[in-house]
Structures are given as C-alpha cells and as structure tokens.
Amino acid sequence: QKEVEQNSGPLSVPEGAIASLNCTYSDRGSQSFFWYRQYSGKSPELIMFIYSNGDKEDGRFTAQLNKASQYVSLLIRDSQPSDSATYLCAVNESPGNTPLVFGKGTRLSVIA
Amino acid sequence: KAGVTQTPRYLIKTRGQQVTLSCSPISGHRSVSWYQQTPGQGLQFLFEYFSETQRNKGNFPGRFSGRQFSNSRSEMNVSTLELGDSALYLCASSSPTGGGNIQYFGAGTRLSVL
Numbered sequence: 001q002k003e004v005e006q007n008s009g010p011l012s013v014p015e016g017a018i019a020s021l022n023c024t025y026s027d028r029g030s031q032s033f034f035w036y037r038q039y040s041g042k043s044p045e046l047i048m049f050i051y052s053n054g055d056k057e058d059g060r061f062t063a064q065l066n067k068a069s070q071y072v073s074l075l076i077r078d079s080q081p082s083d084s085a086t087y088l089c090a091v092n093e094s095p096g097n098t099p100l101v102f103g104k105g106t107r108l109s110v111i112a
Numbered sequence: 113k114a115g116v117t118q119t120p121r122y123l124i125k126t127r128g129q130q131v132t133l134s135c136s137p138i139s140g141h142r143s144v145s146w147y148q149q150t151p152g153q154g155l156q157f158l159f160e161y162f163s164e165t166q167r168n169k170g171n172f173p174g175r176f177s178g179r180q181f182s183n184s185r186s187e188m189n190v191s192t193l194e195l196g197d198s199a200l201y202l203c204a205s206s207s208p209t210g211g212g213n214i215q216y217f218g219a220g221t222r223l224s225v226l
Binding site: 032034036042043044045046049088090092098099100101102103104105 | 145147153154155157160168170200202213214215216217218219220
C-alpha cells in the first residue's frame with residue numbers, strides 16, 4: 001500500500017514568517033512529487049512539482065526533495081493570510097503511467 | 113486555453129438512484145483521472161482513462177464506472193447510490209512532461225445523497 005503522510009495541522013504561522021510543510025512517502029520507486037493548494041470549497045491548484053533531489057524555487061515557494069529519506073517539503077516565505085489553505089502533497093511512482101497518491105493535506109493558517 | 117470543465121457543479125440525489133458526471137479535459141490532454149474527496153478520507157483515486165481505455169483503477173466497488181470518448185471527454189457513473197457516496201468528485205486532466213504527469217483539476221461536482 002503506497003502511502004503519503006502529512007501532518008493534518010492546523011499549522012499556524014504569523015504573517016511574514018516562513019511556513020514549512022512536510023510530507024513523507026512510502027514507495028521508494030516514486031519519481032515525481034507535487035504540491036497542490038486547496039482553498040475551502042475549491043478544487044486543488046498546482047503550486048509546484050519537483051523531480052530531482054535538492055531545492056526548487058518559484059517566487060515565495062521552495063520545494064525540497066530528499067529521496068534517500070523519502071521526504072519532500074514546501075517552504076512558503078513571507079507568508080500571507082491569502083496563503084491560508086490546505087496543502088496537499090502528491091507522489092507519482094513513474095512518469096505518466098501510474099496514478100498520483102495524495103496525502104490528506106496540511107491545513108495552514110496565516111495569522112495577520 | 114480553457115481549463116478542465118466539470119458538469120454539473122452540484123447534484124442532489126436519493127439513495128438507490130444513479131448519477132452521471134461529466135468532465136471535459138484541457139485541449140490536447142488525453143488522460144483523465146477521477147477522484148473522490150471526503151473530509152475523512154482525503155483525495156482517493158477512482159480511475160484513469162487514456163485514449164478511451166481505462167489505464168488505472170482504484171479500490172472502489174463496481175458501482176463506480178467510467179468511460180472516455182474519442183474527444184477525450186470523460187464520464188463517470190455511480191449506480192445504486194449510498195449515503196456514503198456524498199463527496200466532492202474531482203476530475204483531472206494531464207499531459208506527460210519531461211519528468212512526470214502533471215494533473216490539473218476541474219472545479220469538481222459536489223454530490224449529496226439523501
């Protein structure tokens with residue numbers, strides 16, 4: 001059973017701080033890793049994807065991947081109240097041919 | 113480019129009825145995946161269609177079925193509805209990239225079973 005684990009939260013951070021969201025996965029064969037943001041009552045929206053070990057930065061967001069530790073994280077710098085949402089981690093075993101496995105998400109609350 | 117379109121957005125049904133949900137993928141995307149999202153279970157994979165063929169299937173009973181048409185539009189059907197089928201049903205379309213299969217979600221269909 002392939003599993004993706006996330007702390008359900010809520011994770012509360014003050015406005016302007018760095019929010020750190022973590023995700024672990026069970027399948028060592030996993031190749032692709034995604035972070036989605038989901039606002040209450042809305043559908044998931046892709047924020048970032050990462051395929052290689054290390055860091056990948058996009059604006060205020062940084063994804064970090066450590067395949068040896070089976071760990072992927074998302075850092076949000078200068079957190080804003082508009083970042084308050086549930087963040088879903090998703091993992092794909094091999095490119096294109098297997099379904100994404102989602103964690104249950106971490107609820108982030110940014111306090112103004 | 114238009115996004116993933118799901119219809120209807122909301123549905124109310126009673127136990128025992130059946131329901132059909134529709135999904136139109138992003139133009140050029142040939143893969144369509146369906147998910148069920150509930151507060152307790154999160155996002156659970158139902159099935160994936162690619163070029164009119166079911167390529168992957170999750171662990172749902174046979175009451176849940178789907179199909180894909182030649183224009184890549186997809187439908188999913190749930191027969192003999194149960195109260196526990198109340199959920200947000202999400203469709204995602206994807207196209208292979210260099211390293212993975214990036215999925216883009218529609219707005220979802222919220223199904224309430226009474």
